[in-house]
């Protein structure tokens with residue numbers, strides 16, 4: 001009973017955190033395992049064969065990728081961590097409210113009208129991109145769902161992990177220091193923790209007038225890690241990492257391949273999670289964490 005209460009309190013705490021975040025610049029990761037092309041076709045052409053040390057013209061927001069062999073203590077690499085302003089981030093809507101508004105690309109004109117966005121405005125474009133991303137077909141071996149409320153995110157997570165609320169755990173990157181630096185070199189400190197998660201659901205914030213999470217789960221082997229990072233400026237981050245061991249079903253235009261200079265299936269791809277993205281996993285008795 002006591003444990004139940006604690007997890008409920010943690011859950012409420014999470015709710016508060018999540019409702020104060022919920023980003024507007026999350027496309028970089030929402031597109032991590034799907035078809036987002038963060039680099040134009042032109043850039044793609046130029047960077048296809050370059051190694052990740054030569055990325056000077058690449059948008060820093062895609063600097064979250066690395067390969068498993070670089071996941072080691074002492075490794076230093078440039079990483080982008082978005083810092084979102086909680087005050088202006090979209091809030092969760094209760095399920096009843098979210099369900100009363102269509103969430104569909106073919107309703108876009110009505111939705112723009114509903115939210116009073118003019119058709120060519122940046123928020124209108126963001127809504128369109130989010131709806132497109134949400135309606136895109138999952139890749140082979142992937143199940144995806146855009147959650148328009150916390151309740152629907154939990155329902156989806158349960159449907160994949162097949163558990164009661166008590167048996168779920170959620171992980172997120174946390175910034176232990178306050179600073180406005182979003183892109184710098186970080187060094188991996190000791191205690192790389194592998195979280196044993198036979199199955200997981202990753203949820204990425206999407207730009208939308210209210211909180212929308214792109215949640216998905218892949219059949220292929222994934223690993224979840226928690227790593228301690230220190231930035232060149234002294235920033236400390238407890239960062240969540242997911243490594244995809246099988247990338248053979250990913251499109252060859254995937255931005256990570258361009259950053260890392262690898263091809264589908266030839267290499268693992270790992271990525272850091274921004275603070276407002278979530279990783280859900282079953283809670284395993286006593287052995288949730290183990291050192292690598």
Ligand SMILES: *[C@@H]1O[C@H](CO)[C@@H](O)[C@H](O)[C@H]1NC(C)=O
Nearest residue numbers: 077078079183184185186232
């Ligand atoms: C990271 O360090 C390398 C080598 O020390 C440097 O060339 C690069 O500009 C740094 N990147 C950032 C984002 O500070």
